[in-house]
Amino acid sequence: MTLSPSSIEQVIPGQGAMAQPSARARRRRFRFVANGKAATGLAVLGVYVLLAVIGPWIAPYDPDARSADVLQAPSARHWFGTTHLGQDIFSQILVGARSVMVVGLTAGVLATILSILIGVTAGYLGGAADEGLSAVSNVFLVIPALPLIIIVTSLVDQASDTLVALIIGLTSWAWGARVLRAQTLSLRRRDYVEAARATGERTWRIIGFEILPNLTAIIASGFVGTVIFAVMSEITLAFIGVSSVSSWNWGTILFWAQGQQALAQGAWWWFVPAGLAIALLGTALALINFGIDEFVSPRLRTGGRTRIRTADGRTVAMRVGFTPVLAPNPAPVPMRRPADPTREDATS
């Protein structure tokens, strides 16, 4: 049961930048950060992680505490305004960051481990094991994940963060496994792997030390993709009220905003900050993924200034895969003598 090729498999070139184990490569390891997109993404992600750690401590109010300031617009006292019970929304967002990051990262790690185990095993072993494992991951890929997650979570009363992370992690590994399998298949027959096998290295060593390091970029981008999906799923679950509504995350804030008709009351501050927080986190993760893609496949980089001046003062836009052909110059060109066959041959 083979599936048609996906874009990722074709976009990722054979080895490219990742396979040069020399002292030079070691020094260049942090070049990934030099990519503007990746650096921006990592910086924003760093802020979120910091908030997840210190958020509950620096929150100015208790997110559950009610006060007399009911449904107030943002002010110096309440930066993001207050809810219908007078709770401080800024505090809720700060406290909620931890839950979002914990669920996203836990589910991401779990799904990544599963995808490595299943994808690399399938790709390396081949044969019946490959057929079986590929069929299982394709089934998980095709079945709509979100409805399944919603239904499974709704079976449990007031699902905790850990449980939500587990459910999301267990249902979202298939894409990563598929991509890893394809890449492992192509690495398996490379010369250096054959050489390792010929020198009698054990299978686990070949997989762990020869193949896995060359899959780093794919594993990283799969991890980031899964974290995006996990964060979105967790927030969705909280928003529709399936998971626990007593612990704070950004979905819970939106759940209460929707339940209290914040829109009809014009309380835009109730749902705008949470949504922007989610979108910013998602963008940061997506930027990291672009950075990884471009690091691995330099062609994908958005072209900067590629205009080149030619000798006769015209400009040509250089593009990958294109050979610029200059159209005949409108200005009168000094004509060559047509009756000189030898020169004609020499120039053509």
Place this chain on the structure above:
Amino acid sequence: MRFLLQRVAFYLFTAWAAITLNFFIPRMVPGDPVQSLISRNQGRISADAIASLRVLFGLDSDRSLWEQYVAYWGQLLRGDLGLSFTFFPAPVSEVIGSSLPWTVGLVGVTTIVSFLLGTALGVGAGWRRGSWIDGLLPATTFLSSIPYFWLGLVAIALFAGPGSFFPSSGGYEPGLVPAFDAYFIPSALQHSILPAATILVSSMSGWILSMRNMMVTVASEDYITVAHAKGLSERRVALSYAARNALLPNVSGFALSLGFIVGGTLLVEIVFSYPGLGFQLFQAVGSKDYPLMQGIFLIITISVLVANLLADVAYLLLDPRTRKS
């Protein structure tokens, strides 16, 4: 032909896996949901209905798991998905039947439109790398990072409201009877504009990006250089040579990600209280209506499988290599 048969076999296998999963899910429910339903509706449930629900939930303890599984399949093949708790005593199949056309109309149409539009823009962005379309990429990334439902909330806040042309909820004017007439159709269209725009805005960027990346990859192939060297027009090279080849992985990517997309778009229905499957699922979750949840999951999965099969047929038509063997 062999390709298609393989795919059909795979989808049948997936359908079987989904149905089996569906069989086991309610068996994890703690307690006895049927008993609580019976006590809530004293004497209004027929003995047949109770028996059917007990099969669904695996509560007839005197039968083995295997017998329960066979009975479950028998029930499914007769089209009996049990009774809905929320819309009691309507059968689940009836409830789903009434909301399915709405979802197919909204989610189906917008998904296809977003794929076509996104792919077209991606062709442009990939071919003219470094042009203004590349500048749009960060913006579209940001838009696609927003959860669909939040974008829907913002759309409602901005565009809907008292006196606005766009209604904030529902699928048609209350008081109209669903029918193909001059009153109902315009009303249904008017109600679908905002949800459709929400889905389009947030789902399109994925297609733009993947098509752009494929175009960039294809543009450096030798046959593109040859096409240029032959002196073919820029447009011809871009569309008939580069785009045609870049499209293939995008089509198979489309098939694979349908499950994800459908899951996300269902949420838009929740925000807009659009009378489709997503909103129905939301209500079912709220009232712990397990038979309805299961039924909706089954229908969504099967629709996604059918859509996948259609995408495979499209792939077959686009790529002559799959037809050769």
